[in-house]
Amino acid sequence: MPKPKIQWKPDAFYNLRRATGVVRDVEARGRRVKAAAGEGFEMTSRQGARNPQGRWRVTIFPRTIKAARRNAKDNTLVKALNAGRSR
Template identity: 35%
Template sequence: MTRDKLVFNEKALKALRKHPAVIRDLEKRARRIAAAAGGEDMGYKVTVLELEDPRGAVSVMATGRAAAHNRKHNSLMRAIDAGR
């Protein structure tokens, strides 16, 4: 029995990860997660990490009160479904 090989085009994957539409989608998902966790008023900040190489990335950070809230209630993990 022969096995087929799956070969990935790494340049295409890198370009796809950095595509503006993909970054916008990730940012929208991160904003929904941050809002479900407690919102910007509490201290959850969404940041697009444009200098991340080789991937584009979006981060939800818990600052100040939000960091303590997240440690106590695990709120970012509980809010992850909001990003779907």
Template identity: 40%
Template sequence: MDLKFNVKRVKLHNSAFTEMRKDANLVADLEARGRAIANAAGSGYEVSSYSGKTRHRVSVITESYEAAKDNEENNTLLKALDAGR
């Protein structure tokens, strides 16, 4: 069997990916997902949002000792992840 492939070169533009990852609509969506996860986790969890050099980042973190202990014992943040989907 003789297989022939027609291969084309593709040039990716990293600046376009960077621009896309910092888009205001994407940032709003990420922050909404973070808030949904924090709300599902309950009190003591907060959303942290940061715009880095190449992308925007959102984290859900514990804001109290009680929340940190709850997360350690019950995997609360892991269980709350589905709320962000």
């Protein structure tokens, strides 16, 4: 039985990682985590460096001093991660 030949397209994975559906899903998960964390947290969304992956990333971080203290004391963001699971 002949082995199938695979031709890898260098930009295919990069383009897949920034496809509209992928970005929408990642950002929706980020919004759910941000909402579960409560007030004082901010979210950013961007594609990482193409080195070589270029994965899309969402970052949630404390925007205020009060949120930063709450996060340091209670691990707010760690506890909110479960809200980001797929539904």
